[in-house]
Amino acid sequence: MSPAEADLMLLxxxxKVExxxxxxxxxxxxxxxxLNVAVAHYGIIVFQNLTKINTFSWAKIRKISFKRKRFLIKLHPESQLYYKxxxxxxxxxRTRCKIFWKKCVEHHAFFRCATMDKVERRKKHFLSKGSSFRYSGRTLKEMVDHVRQAYVKRQTLKRF
Known part of the structure; x- marks a missing residue:
């Protein structure tokens, strides 16, 4: 097996590893x-003892937010699997909750948004409510488009 084939096999x-x-x-x-909660490219996953018990896909989620230690997922009405x-x-x-919320915002923006608008940061007000965190990097679509436009036939990689 060539090194390139080995790299593709590893990827x-x-x-496929869950x-x-x-x-x-x-x-x-x-x-x-x-419980354990995690964020992936397709949404938010809930585990209990390393067993997946629920998945909230980005299409089902209307809004994510946090308030102190509480992380909230608001669902679209038609996709309710719950009674609420x-x-x-x-x-x-609060810090762990905010970190998880930020990871969710970053994943959603990267995998689901086509482009990200550059928003100028205003001066902080002394009494501001909520967080002003915004994802500022490229999205997956922007990266794929950039690679397609800048594609140049490259030499084969030689390993020693």
Missing amino acids: DIAR LYGIRMHTAKDHESVG DTVDFYFDD
């Missing part, structure tokens, strides 16, 4: 049951 195997690239965050549900339109998770502290 194909990693792509938990590859996923970082678990400990949380609890409204009944104080210990809001699912909440409780983290150990």
Whole structure:
């Protein structure tokens, strides 16, 4: 097997591993049951003892937010699998909740948005409500378009 074929084989195997690239965050549900939540390219995943119990795809999610230790997922009305339109998770502290929320915003923007508008940052007000975090990098679509436009026939990689 050539080195290039070995690299492709490794990437194909990693792509099929369910938990590859996923970082678990400990949380609890409204009944104080210990859970792990993670964010992936297709949405937010909920695990209990490393067993996937639920997936909230980006298409089903209307809004994600956090308030102190509480992380909220608001669902579209037609996609409700629950008796309510809001699912909440409780983290150990506000910082962990905010970190998970930021990761969700970044993943959603990267994988689901076509482009990101550059928003100028205003001066912070002394009494501001909520977070002003915005994803500022390229999206997946922008990266793919850039690679297609800048594609140049490259020499084959020689390994020693």
